[in-house]
Amino acid sequence: xxxxxxxxxxxxxxxxxxxxxxxxxxxxxxxxxxxxxxxxxxxxxxxxxxxxxxxxxxxxxxxxxxxxxxxxxxxxxxxxxxxxxxxxxxxxxxxxxxxxxxxxxxxxxxxxxxxxxxxxxxxxxxxxxxxxxxxxxxxxxxxxxxxxxxxxxxxxxxxxxxxxxxxxxxxxxxxxxxxxxxxxxxxxxxxxxxxxxxxxxxxxxxxxxxxxxxxxxxxxxxxxxxxxxxxxxxxxxxxxxxxxxxxxxxxxxxxxxxxxxxxxxxxxxxxxxxxxxxxxxxxxxxxxxxxxxxxxxxxxxxxxxxxxxxxxxxxxxxxxxxxxxxxxxxxxxxxxxxxxxxxxxxxxxxxxxxxxxxxxxxxxxxxxxxxxxxxxxxxxxxxxxxxxxxxxxxxxxxxxxxxxxxxxxxxxxxxxxxxxxxxxxxxxxxxxxxxxxxxxxxxxxxxxxxxxxxxxxxxxxxxxxxxxxxxxxxxxxxxxxxxxxxxxxxxxxxxxxxxxxxxxxxxxxxxxxxxxxxxxxxxxxxxxxxxxxxxxxxxxxxxxxxxxxxxxxxxxxxxxxxxxxxxxxxxxxxxxxxxxxxxxxxxxxxxxxxxxxxxxxx
Amino acid sequence: xxxxxxxxxxxxxxxxxxxxxxxxxxxxxxxxxxxxxxxxxxxxxxxxxxxxxxxxxxxxxxxxxxxxxxxxxxxxxxxxxxxxxxxxxxxxxxxxxxxxxxxxxxxxxxxxxxxxxxxxxxxxxxxxxxxxxxxxxxxxxxxxxxxxxxxxxxxxxxxxxxxxxxxxxxxxxxxxxxxxxxxxxxxxxxxxxxxxxxxxxxxxxxxxxxxxxxxxxxxxxxxxxxxxxxxxxxxxxxxxxxxxxxxxxxxxxxxxxxxxxxxxxxxxxxxxxxxxxxxxxxxxxxxxxxxxxxxxxxxxxxxxxxxxxxxxxxxxxxxxxxxxxxxxxxxxxxxxxxxxxx
Numbered sequence: 001x002x003x004x005x006x007x008x009x010x011x012x013x014x015x016x017x018x019x020x021x022x023x024x025x026x027x028x029x030x031x032x033x034x035x036x037x038x039x040x041x042x043x044x045x046x047x048x049x050x051x052x053x054x055x056x057x058x059x060x061x062x063x064x065x066x067x068x069x070x071x072x073x074x075x076x077x078x079x080x081x082x083x084x085x086x087x088x089x090x091x092x093x094x095x096x097x098x099x100x101x102x103x104x105x106x107x108x109x110x111x112x113x114x115x116x117x118x119x120x121x122x123x124x125x126x127x128x129x130x131x132x133x134x135x136x137x138x139x140x141x142x143x144x145x146x147x148x149x150x151x152x153x154x155x156x157x158x159x160x161x162x163x164x165x166x167x168x169x170x171x172x173x174x175x176x177x178x179x180x181x182x183x184x185x186x187x188x189x190x191x192x193x194x195x196x197x198x199x200x201x202x203x204x205x206x207x208x209x210x211x212x213x214x215x216x217x218x219x220x221x222x223x224x225x226x227x228x229x230x231x232x233x234x235x236x237x238x239x240x241x242x243x244x245x246x247x248x249x250x251x252x253x254x255x256x257x258x259x260x261x262x263x264x265x266x267x268x269x270x271x272x273x274x275x276x277x278x279x280x281x282x283x284x285x286x287x288x289x290x291x292x293x294x295x296x297x298x299x300x301x302x303x304x305x306x307x308x309x310x311x312x313x314x315x316x317x318x319x320x321x322x323x324x325x326x327x328x329x330x331x332x333x334x335x336x337x338x339x340x341x342x343x344x345x346x347x348x349x350x351x352x353x354x355x356x357x358x359x360x361x362x363x364x365x366x367x368x369x370x371x372x373x374x375x376x377x378x379x380x381x382x383x384x385x386x387x388x389x390x391x392x393x394x395x396x397x398x399x400x401x402x403x404x405x406x407x408x409x410x411x412x413x414x415x416x417x418x419x420x421x422x423x424x425x426x427x428x429x430x431x432x433x434x435x436x437x438x439x440x441x442x443x444x445x446x447x448x449x450x451x452x453x454x455x456x457x458x459x460x461x462x463x464x465x466x467x468x469x470x471x472x473x474x475x476x477x478x479x480x481x482x483x484x485x486x487x488x489x490x491x492x493x494x495x496x497x498x499x500x501x502x503x504x505x506x507x508x509x510x511x512x513x514x515x516x517x518x519x520x521x522x523x524x525x526x527x528x529x530x531x532x533x534x535x536x537x538x539x540x541x542x543x544x545x546x547x548x549x550x551x552x553x554x555x556x557x558x559x560x561x562x563x564x565x566x567x568x569x570x571x572x573x574x575x576x577x578x579x580x581x582x583x584x585x586x587x588x589x590x591x592x593x594x595x596x597x598x599x600x601x602x
Numbered sequence: 603x604x605x606x607x608x609x610x611x612x613x614x615x616x617x618x619x620x621x622x623x624x625x626x627x628x629x630x631x632x633x634x635x636x637x638x639x640x641x642x643x644x645x646x647x648x649x650x651x652x653x654x655x656x657x658x659x660x661x662x663x664x665x666x667x668x669x670x671x672x673x674x675x676x677x678x679x680x681x682x683x684x685x686x687x688x689x690x691x692x693x694x695x696x697x698x699x700x701x702x703x704x705x706x707x708x709x710x711x712x713x714x715x716x717x718x719x720x721x722x723x724x725x726x727x728x729x730x731x732x733x734x735x736x737x738x739x740x741x742x743x744x745x746x747x748x749x750x751x752x753x754x755x756x757x758x759x760x761x762x763x764x765x766x767x768x769x770x771x772x773x774x775x776x777x778x779x780x781x782x783x784x785x786x787x788x789x790x791x792x793x794x795x796x797x798x799x800x801x802x803x804x805x806x807x808x809x810x811x812x813x814x815x816x817x818x819x820x821x822x823x824x825x826x827x828x829x830x831x832x833x834x835x836x837x838x839x840x841x842x843x844x845x846x847x848x849x850x851x852x853x854x855x856x857x858x859x860x861x862x863x864x865x866x867x868x869x870x871x872x873x874x875x876x877x878x879x880x881x882x883x884x885x886x887x888x889x890x891x892x893x894x895x896x897x898x899x900x901x902x903x904x905x906x907x908x909x910x911x912x913x914x915x916x917x918x919x920x921x922x923x924x925x926x927x928x929x930x931x932x933x934x935x936x937x938x939x940x941x942x943x944x
Contacts, residue, residue, distance in 0.1 A: 129825070135834065156767050211769045212818075305769055308835060355833040355852040376769030377838035379822070 033072035036064070039328040042078040042100035044194065045241070046270065046282055047134065047311060050348045051075050051104070054341055055332070063335045064328070071328025074098070079240060080105035081192035082593070087126060087316070088117040095589060101321050102329040106194035106268070106309040108132070109201075109380055116383035130312025133336045134350035136268040137374050138198040138306045139299035141275070143258050144368070147298045149175045156303035159206035162264065163227060166234035172263070179259075185234040186249075186265030189600040190393055192240035198307045199266035200393055201386075203231050205378050206304035214381040219388050228396040235398045237513045237556055239581065239601045242267045246280040248579040253293040260552070261579050264300075268309050270349040272299045273367045282349075298368040305376035310353070394440060400513040400602035401444040401468055404432065404478075405500045406485065407520040409451045411565065413487035416588035424521055424563050424588045425487050432519075433479045435595040441472025443602060444512070447481055448500055452490035452527055461492040461526065462499055468507070492526035493518075493567070494535040497574060498542060501555060505546055508553035513602055515556045515580070520571065521563040536570065543577035556580035558598050563588055643876075643883035644688040646672060648781040650849075651691060657896035658887070669696055669781035673933070676700040676877065681710035687880040689887040693785050694719065697875040699929025712878060717888040719871035721902035723782075724919055725789030726850040727751070727862040728829055729842040733771075734860045736764040747864045748793025749812075751842060756818035759841075772819045774828030774840040776849060778936045782870055786844045788926045789868030790816065791935055798866055798925045802934035810942045817943035829853055846870055848901030851912025863917050868925035872902065 036059070043051050055073040058064050064071045076097050078086070083103060086092075091099045105111070111127035118126055140157070142150075149172070150157050150165075165171070165183035172180035188196030205211060207227035208218045218224055239245075245265045252261040274282040275297050278290030313333040315326050335341060342352035351359050359371045381389065408425065416424035439445055446468030454460045465481045466474055500516045508514050524532055547554055557578045559571035562585045575582040581601070585594040644663035647655035652666050669692055677700055679685045690697065690713070697716050704712070727746065729737075734746055740763015742750035751773060754761075759768035775790065776783035792798040794812055819840065825831065829850050832840040843850070853859040874884040887893065898907035909915045926932065 132826075303767055305838070351834065353834050355830045372836070374836060374838045375765075375767045377835065 033059075033074070034070075036070040036072035037066070037324045037328050038098075039071050039073045039102055039325055039332060040098040040100045041073050041075045041102040041104065041329075041332070042083050043075060043104040044080045044083075044106040044311070045077045045243075046106065046268070047104070047348070047350070048075065048077045049283055050345065050350075051336075054336055054344065058332055058335045061335075063331060066327045066331050067324070069324070071325075071331055073102075073328070073332050076100075079192060080107065080110045080194050081189075081197075081240070084110045084114045084117070087114055087318075088121070099318070099320050101316060101325040102332065103127070103314045103316055104130075104133070104311055105314075106311055107198065107307070108310050108312045109197055109307075109386065110194070111312060111314055112380065112383040112386060116387055124317075126316050126318050127314050128317060130314035131333050131337070132310035132312050132353045133333070134311045134342075134345040135308045135353055136270040136311075136350050137301065137308050138195055138202060138266060139269050139272060139301055139369070140264050141267050141272050141297045141299060141368075142264045143295045144298045145295065146172075146177075146180065146259065146263055147300060149177055152298060152300060157300045158303035159203045159227075159231060160304065162203075162234065163230045165263075166230055177259075180263065181260050183234050183264075184236045184260075184262045185231070186242075186245040186262040187232075187235050187238060188242050188245075188266070189238040189240060190390055192597075192600050193242065194309050195242050195267050195271075196238070197386075197390075198309065200389060201381060202266075202302055202304065202306055202378060203228065204389060206302065209304075211305045211376060212379040214379075214385055214389075216385055216388055219385065219392055225392070225396060228392070232393075232396055232398045233511070235513070236262050236554070237515065237580075237601045238397070240597045242271055243281045244581040246271055246275055248576070248581075249297075250275065250280040250293060251576060252579065253295055256294065258293070258295045261547075269299050269351075269363070269369050272297050272369055273349040273362050276367045277362070296368050299370065301370065301373040301375070303376075305378040306374045307378050307380065311350070397440075398513055399440070399442045399444070399511070400515060401504070401507070401509050402439070402513075402602055403446045403448060403468060403500050403504055403516045405448045405450060405462075405496060405516060405518045406432065406482070407451070407491060407493070407518075407522070407562070408449045408485050408488050409491040409522060409525070410487050410489055411491070411522050411563070414563070416563075416591075423487070425485060427588050427591050428519060428562060429482050429485055431591040431595040432482050434592060435599045436471070436475050436478055436482075438596065438599040439471040439475070439602065441470060443471045444468040444509075445471045445474065445478060447478050448496070449485060450492060450496035451488040452492055452525075454488065462496045490525040490527055491520060491522045493520050493522075493524040493570075494532070494539045495526060497557065497559075498535075498539045501539075501543060501546070501557060501578075504555040505553050508555065513556070514554065515558060515602065517558045517560065517598055518571075518574075519560040519562050520566060522565050523567040524570070536573075540573060540577050543574065547578045554579070556601070558583065558601060560585055560591075560594060560598060562586075562591065643880045643887070644686065645887055646688050646690040646692075646877070648692065650780050650782050651900075654893070654896040654900050655691065657892045658890060668779070669784070670779060670936075673699055673703075673929075676712050677703045679712045682712055682878045685712050685878040687876075687878040687883070689880055689884045690875040690877050691872060691887070692875060693781055693870040694873045694924060695788070695926050695929035695932050696781055696784065697873060697929070699933050702928060702930040703933070714876035714881070714884065716873035716875045717884050719873055719924075720888040720894060721872040721897040721904045722869045722919055722924075723846040723848040723872075723902045724863055724917065725786050725844065725868045725870075726847045727842060727844055727864050728832065728850045728853045729860050729862065730837045731858050731860050733759075733764060733768070733837065733841045734862075737762065739763055745864075746842075746862060748790045748844075749796070751864075752790070752794060752812045752816040755815040757815075768841070769838065771841045772822070772839070773816050773842050773844070774819060774823035774832060775816065775844040776828060776846065777820075777824050778939050782846050782849065784932050784936055785868065785870040785924075785926065786846060787935060787939055788932045789864075789866075790844055792866050792868055792925060792927075793864050796866070798868065798923075798927055800927055801931050805934070805938055810938060813939055814942040817939060820939075820943040833859075846901075847903075847913060847917075851901045851910060854912035854914065861914065863914075866925050867920055869919050871924045872897070 052075045114127045115125040168174045171182035190196040190200040207224040278292045315329045339356045342354040342357040363371045412425035416427040447466040450462045557580045560583045561568040572582040585591045646665045648669045741754040755773045776786045778787040828843045874888040876884040898904040901910045
């Protein structure tokens with residue numbers, strides 16, 4: 001499923017600042033290209049701000065003079081995996097924005113994956129080799145006291161230690177800290193996220209003891225598969241961006257307990273710097289003041305070796321790219337590589353890809369990272385091995401138990417796509433049915449719908465249409481039930497969310513990722529507004545209480561704010577109370593990719 | 603990086619491909635910029651010298667070509683009428699290869715006598731200080747030389763005196779398919795034989811194995827300038843890198859890196875070679891002050907010019923000898939390298 005999972009394209013955000021890859025505008029500042037040739041650049045989100053700044057300086061400069069004209073770089077953000085799938089499967093400009101001339105995923109691995117996909121489809125390569133412009137190694141971020149409990153900084157730590165911790169029934173108790181509970185790992189979905197892909201490669205190398213030449217034979221080894229399952233068993237949830245983990249971790253830290261949400265997260269080194277400087281998502285919103293966490297993270301460079309995210313700039317060899325655009329793109333790449341701009345790269349927490357700019361602050365021990373490492377680098381596997389690795393991961397990843405809760409209130413009958421006349425519910429049903437294919441057979445999936453006056457007696461607010469069961473067994477039933485949904489009455493959001501959450505807690509399965517996905521298009525509306533505030537307070541208390549403490553049964557709630565009237569702020573509170581993430585699908589036509597992003601957590 | 607360079611060349615190229623051969627040049631109707639003994643003869647440069655060559659006077663036509671491409675074209679050319687007059691800047695043995703490899707050595711020469719070297723750069727070995735110390739105490743049992751480095755290459759550091767966390771001993775060398783990389787490989791192999799006087803009939807399975815280990819990370823080295831990669835990505839990328847001194851000077855002066863000149867020292871001696879009837883134009887190019895200054899700035903040793911920062915002027919070079927075998931041997935060596943490293 002892995003490569004097939006990289007299907008659906010961009011995902012809309014789970015957070016105000018990070019869209020996890022969806023679309024969206026970045027910059028090139030105000031868009032007035034004049035007579036210049038527009039060079040559209042799609043970049044992974046973590047360097048959007050940096051490249052927007054650089055593009056603003058480039059546009060109108062002497063360096064932008066190309067031939068008889070000039071180039072104007074326009075920046076948009078697209079997560080690496082999302083952009084890869086769009087380039088492979090077709091980039092719809094009406095939904096995704098302009099097709100890029102220049103593509104900068106976080107790692108060169110995505111170029112390999114793209115060209116492999118195109119080759120599989122009998123199409124010519126589009127990416128080839130790009131030009132790296134900045135570096136950030138994959139690290140395992142841990143709260144400093146936890147790292148010290150493992151012997152850091154004197155003892156090397158790697159994926160082997162993580163496996164040992166994951167399998168130890170005593171959890172942190174075996175390391176003298178029973179109060180920290182079980183070892184919990186944060187790792188993003190490798191079909192979407194570069195750090196997730198790098199972590200998958202690194203842990204697989206660790207299983208083989210090799211640092212180069214990872215082969216299909218290696219992947220076929222039962223020991224390698226066993227190692228993978230062991231590491232994956234500790235995963236809290238996956239997802240399309242590390243920022244979900246970092247934001248939740250930071251909030252937990254601010255509440256005074258960063259130890260029980262997650263013990264370690266595979267991230268890029270830059271993210272550790274951002275976190276420790278009080279800017280966990282790497283972007284400072286207007287008026288936001290960075291506040292360092294109470295407990296800083298430290299970067300552990302896996303002893304078995306790691307990989308760099310090398311942030312290549314790739315001038316696409318695509319039919320929509322003409323020579324003038326390509327020439328402008330190359331001029332911009334040269335501009336980014338100038339020493340002055342490489343200094344700027346460093347300021348943003350990346351390692352410069354220029355020998356003329358020495359690594360220095362903020363890449364320092366003060367920020368929890370070590371500029372003298374990594375000592376061992378791993379080779380990127382061949383594209384075919386990478387594809388197999390992703391396919392294997394789809395089977396080896398931690399299984400999930402997910403309750404889908406869908407709003408069928410009357411407003412879901414409103415128009416969702418003016419071009420086709422489909423209602424919001426029509427679009428949501430299509431996306432939900434498609435998303436079912438992303439679950440592996442061993443996942444357990446159930447379906448509830450909610451509105452007011454449901455049931456034969458019209459006295460229920462929720463209908464439990466399909467109890468959670470193996471996706472392999474219930475997928476067709478789920479799809480049929482979803483297709484049959486019709487819009488009805490009100491939106492008893494709080495009550496139903498609480499019921500679904502409590503049900504998930506009651507049926508908690510320690511061996512799985514336990515989650516509730518709530519799709520809602522409106523504010524709480526159960527016919528009685530007088531108790532809304534109390535209902536919400538009770539709900540949030542329940543969610544928070546259930547997510548904290550070592551004896552907790554962590555059930556993550558992932559709300560989808562659907563349509564322009566969704567109560568996104570409240571949905572965000574609900575998500576954050578469980579260390580989940582909210583997803584914004586205020587444009588109903590984005591629901592396909594949003595569903596894909598949500599399911600990437602499992 | 604090589605692909606980047608080629609891409610860039612494609613963008614600015616005046617001509618592409620085996621350009622020295624008549625009839626393959628765009629705009630072949632004009633005089634091709636040549637002319638017997640003309641001072642404005644076109645100049646052919648390898649891609650790695652592009653920036654330097656661009657300092658030549660604007661009225662000179664500049665062609666950026668792979669040295670291998672130029673060599674092949676000249677070897678195959680029927681005679682002077684078959685080639686465009688030009689001046690070729692290239693390490694001396696590669697010009698020599700044209701003469702030695704032409705089917706009819708007694709036939710019409712397509713290249714004239716090269717000038718005296720206008721610039722020199724020795725083959726250097728850049729190695730992380732702690733790795734060098736480990737090898738000295740371990741596998742090399744003394745000074746780090748090419749032979750012991752190649753013997754230790756691609757092995758776990760724990761086998762050769764290093765630490766477990768260092769992983770595998772990874773060596774990068776400048777891409778041997780480039781002119782300067784050919785010289786580096788020739789110098790490294792002189793270290794293997796402990797003599798520059800080797801020939802292709804000395805090549806055997808033992809050498810192939812040694813080259814295979816030395817080139818185990820050739821693919822990574824081809825991703826860019828290996829010295830730059832080593833510096834920007836750290837010791838995990840390469841434990842040691844072989845390159846010309848001119849390419850290695852970014853490493854000079856760093857406390858964590860050591861620049862060595864392993865014996866026997868080999869040098870890239872850059873000469874200007876007249877192609878076709880370019881005649882005395884080679885001397886003009888070789889004497890071009892702008893070019894000489896640019897070469898010195900780029901880290902080459904140029905008589906009468908100050909050395910650039912990072913060039914160890916105290917490291918003496920063998921006089922009148924580049925410490926390399928003939929060009930034909932070097933081309934055979936590169937072919938063996940490509941066979942063994944895939």
